[in-house]
Amino acid sequence: MPIRFKKLSYIYNKDMPYAHKALDQIDLEINEGIITAIIGETGSGKSTLVEHLNALLLPSKGSLEILDYNIVAGQKQKFLKPLRKDVGLVFQFSEYQLFEESVIKDVAFGPLNFGFAPQEALQKAAEALKMVGIGEEYYNVSPLELSGGQKRRVAIAGILSCDPKIIVLDEPTAGLDP
Ligand SMILES: Nc1ncnc2c1ncn2[C@@H]1O[C@H](COP(=O)(O)OP(=O)(O)OP(=O)(O)O)[C@@H](O)[C@H]1O
Ligand SMILES: [Mg+2]
Incomplete structure (x- = not known):
């Protein structure tokens, strides 16, 4: 199963006066068995994007399929522990x-x-x-x-x-x- 972002949006501080939309309806597919690099200027949303891959951040809208997991905005996630074993994330800091x-x-x-x-x-x-x-x-x-x-x-x-x-x-x- 590849990685598939489907119209995924992420808003920091949602419903607050200083809400900030960092990802806007991202559609992205990454196939199995390859190394993919993401480039973009500072503040363009790279960290926000990759922090969705092990559900450190959950989508505000849209969804993400990764391995056999399906992460959908607004749904309670019951599989965080196995997901975090399967998807290792090394933070920027x-x-x-x-x-x-x-x-x-x-x-x-x-x-x-x-x-x-x-x-x-x-x-x-x-x-x-x-x-x-x-x-x-x-x-x-x-x-x-x-x-x-x-x-x-x-x-x-x-x-x-x-x-x-x-x-x-x-x-x-x-x-x-x-
Ligand atoms: N915790 C946060 N609260 C509010 N806004 C945030 C937060 N983290 C990031 N942002 C905002 O979201 C946008 C995307 O930030 P992000 O850290 O994903 O960018 P980046 O591409 O990883 O940048 P860099 O190359 O500097 O690491 C930026 O405009 C940033 O100001
Ligand atoms: Mg970053």
Whole structure:
């Protein structure tokens, strides 16, 4: 099943005097098995768009199909947990995504939360940290003590450790240049 936005609109602060329509009737289809990049100027709505992919934001109007999930404006969503395992989202400001007392605990949090045994979760965390080039010497360091680029790597590892079917990266190379 591809990703399909159908006439999706999103309004920040809906029904308030300072309401702001960030997405206006978006129709977009993304097929399976490909890497897609979205470009647009600052404030054009890229983050707003991708934050719909794991229902961090819910559409104000229209709908979104992703994998076997159908997210429809105004309907209560009952499948947030499996959706968030299947669709991993690395935030634009990934330092806000880190919260545990150590790097290894942070990366193991996802697998633990999704039902893996503690030992398995640690194993998955170690594999993911290896993939992003964070060595064992950082396992017990607080995420708050890392550099911006290291935080981003750890945030990406925290998504990879959950084996998502779709990975969404909001400006993934910020702080990692070149
Ligand atoms: N929490 C919020 N409350 C109100 N308006 C918001 C909020 N977040 C974003 N907006 C507005 O929605 C629009 C789209 O913002 P968004 O963050 O999606 O843009 P972007 O394309 O990701 O920009 P950038 O390249 O700077 O990351 C902007 O006009 C922004 O001011
Ligand atoms: Mg953005």
